[in-house]
């Protein structure tokens with residue numbers, strides 16, 4: 001992974017100093033609440049329902065074991081002993097004291113971490129595929145490009161006060177695990193006929209109140225021009241994006257208002273001036289960054305199919321786990337393993353300080369000392385030898401990471417919701433738990449197969465409910481917490497937004513409602529058909545009829 | 553008298569910033585004035601005939617392209633921040649310096665607070681009328697907030713990667 005040099009380190013340390021002084025001035029009354037707000041947000045600090053929440057940046061989800069240990073220690077010393085993996089691959093602490101935040105940032109800086117631009121109206125953490133660099137279907141490793149974007153966007157002086165937050169995602173594989181089409185800018189690394197590297201550029205995708213799938217405005221942007229082109233897009237947005245209404249301020253609204261074609265023309269007009277300027281990337285820089293992402297010292301191994309299948313027969317639990325939580329690796333004899341942070345009864349994405357220490361330890365022993373956070377709120381050991389899988393599985397079981405549910409209904413994406421978030425209309429964690437409890441039969445879950453269930457506690461859509469095959473949104477109905485259900489969303493390459501099923505439901509009804517939706521699927525599916533495919537084939541009406549029929 | 557930051561120092565302000573509804577008739581001939589864009593667009597000719605210094609100010613929604621051909625007429629171009637979270641003129645300042653090669657003073661006016669100053673400077677501002685209820689000497693310190701930056705901008709023509717790999 002990328003290692004700071006003295007420049008990177010100094011910039012992060014300067015930030016700690018700056019924020020320490022800003023916090024001091026705020027506590028001394030020299031900065032009003034309103035003035036401090038954007039400053040603390042650009043450092044990931046929210047004032048939450050019960051306490052502040054600090055969002056720590058995990059650039060494109062990558063962490064070293066040393067960093068994981070530091071997070072464990074911070075969770076222990078400054079929080080209630082747990083941390084939360086967010087849907088943007090970041091880490092959140094829910095109970096730090098405001099006064100302690102400068103010290104926490106100083107601690108983070110000692111392991112090359114920070115909370116820069118994890119919130120606020122600026123360019124946020126760039127996200128990517130959790131299997132970057134190891135996926136078999138990868139065309140280009142997106143991580144060096146993410147790091148280049150990270151550096152370019154860090155304290156970009158022109159874009160510190162955009163109309164609204166701004167999210168960039170990069171994908172380099174055949175499958176899109178980074179959901180690029182629902183980002184403000186989505187970049188897909190591609191090669192042209194001559195074998196040269198470039199990017200397909202999508203703009204104006206996004207969730208929130210007005211979910212939109214992005215539009216591709218450039219089919220092949222040569223890599224040299226990546227940063228100047230991004231600068232052109234964001235300059236057009238900074239100047240012309242709406243600032244009069246917070247709910248219409250995302251770039252998607254501008255792109256829609258102008259039409260993608262006109263927006264693309266504006267960007268091109270701006271880019272003409274920036275193109276070939278000093279921001280143009282060169283081989284030297286790309287190589288400098290790329291060298292941090294070369295393969296670790298893989299051993300020459302072979303795939304262990306027979307041995308693993310033998311173990312499968314002896315240990316059905318292992319077989320189940322392997323079929324859901326282990327994926328193919330580009331290197332023979334290796335595998336990428338997802339640690340499920342979704343056991344029933346634990347808020348999705350939560351880990352304790354002790355578990356973090358265990359993860360760091362496992363990373364050191366099994367996976368070259370690195371882990372990745374996924375936007376599905378799980379943690380991945382990306383480089384595990386297949387011959388160690390059985391041992392690893394046993395260790396994961398002891399530590400609560402072996403729920404064999406990756407990609408299944410119970411592997412939900414869920415925002416913190418009303419238990420923590422002051423913007424929430426409704427709680428999300430108890431709904432997740434009640435559904436997990438309802439679907440506690442593993443055989444049945446396996447039979448249902450791939451289903452993305454995403455829950456957000458309000459319109460802000462941190463739980464990505466629009467792109468869940470099943471989406472659940474907390475709404476306020478005359479002061480009561482209710483839930484709206486949508487079906488048919490997808491964040492994959494064939495991205496689509498869910499359709500609302502109908503009137504919302506009370507919390508207690510949710511497991512039954514989801515149960516009926518699943519019943520319709522089971523009855524109507526053809527063999528091997530995934531939930532999303534059945535939905536696309538039969539449409540929403542059969543689901544509607546079933547769910548609402550019972551109400552009368 | 554207001555004190556402002558100019559070229560990294562706190563100095564006494566000598567220019568008069570005229571409000572949006574300023575009237576040509578009330579203008580003295582010899583004062584140094586910063587006029588609203590509308591006044592310039594309407595009375596450019598008369599304004600140029602005066603003896604005093606001339607500047608123009610743009611509100612956050614006003615575009616520099618309107619006067620791109622006339623920039624050499626102004627000793628000062630002031631850019632207004634109605635609220636400090638309105639970042640449009642960060643782009644304007646860069647355009648002034650980097651695209652139009654404007655060499656005069658680029659001044660931040662309006663809701664100008666110390667924590668914006670470092671970025672403003674990078675974008676090409678060289679004068680800051682810090683909000684009157686704040687101490688400009690305090691604000692001065694923020695110009696040193698960071699010892700280096702990744703991007704090319706008005707203050708640094710080379711991005712860090714070009715210097716780092718040199």
Ligand code: SF4
Pocket residue numbers: 415416417418421422423424425456457458459460461462463
């Ligand atoms: S979706 Fe709403 S409730 Fe959930 S974390 Fe985001 S803002 Fe909070």
